[in-house]
Amino acid sequence: MKSVEHSMSIAEAAEHTGLSTHTLRYYERAGLMLTPVDRASSRHRRYSDDDIEWVGFLTKLRSALMPIAQVREYVDLVRLGEATTAARLDMLQRHRVSVAAKLDDISQALTAIDAKIAIYSKRNGNE
Amino acid sequence: MKSVEHSMSIAEAAEHTGLSTHTLRYYERAGLMLTPVDRASSRHRRYSDDDIEWVGFLTKLRSALMPIAQVREYVDLVRLGEATTAARLDMLQRHRVSVAAKLDDISQALTAIDAKIAIYSKRNGNE
């Protein structure tokens, strides 16, 4: 059911995804697209709605601090189909745990800095 | 009262701070040390307890995602003395806010991924 799919140019795709055209091409070169982005007769890229959605998911992974290389591993698993579901789940969960630890570290550092802020605020005659 | 201060070699400083000797020299070159690290007659670095403590603070700033350039700005303010206390406070607070926002973004992305995990977990074996 990909009937009424309106494809878009790379510029439009950039607008929809919030990435630059450079980054969209870069992701494609890096093997992050689930399926090849199809082309107009002119060889210009035509992004389908599914492509846009997929890029949205990639962006989620990147926003969650997953390195490009690991995103690619994940994508490779997805392309291998259902047999890799468990592996994918495991990967996401492990990543989740490691990021949570990282966030914890950052929070701790922020807390230490807060202590510094508190000291300044006091000393600063701000009561 | 910095009487019984036992200074240490760069190797020992590395051990105490958890940074590499490379990084310690790099931080120094980058102008991040509050005061010049003093040298033995051999020109080998001798890290004082204060130096170690300062590096610990630098590490807190870095752990809280503050870029080197901004850390340097901060250090420059510290060297200018008490007159800059307000500016420093402001800087730390602003940084705190921006990092909090960043952590929020990351958390949101993680939450979205969690949804994906939930889907996988439920129908363990569907696209």
Next chain:
DNA sequence: ATAAAACTTTGAGTGCACTCGAAGTCAAGG
């Protein structure tokens, strides 16, 4: 005394994730 290990400086190299440039092709308005 001598060999090995640790230290010094300075410049260069690495890895990541883009980001840009060049040279050319294609599309849309006047």
Next chain:
DNA sequence: CCTTGACTTCGAGTGCACTCAAAGTTTTAT
């Protein structure tokens, strides 16, 4: 048609934060 601007590929450049190399000096252990 013709120009202007968007698009193509692919290699190169950027910025950050280290990380390492080379060549020489100093310290430590034997």
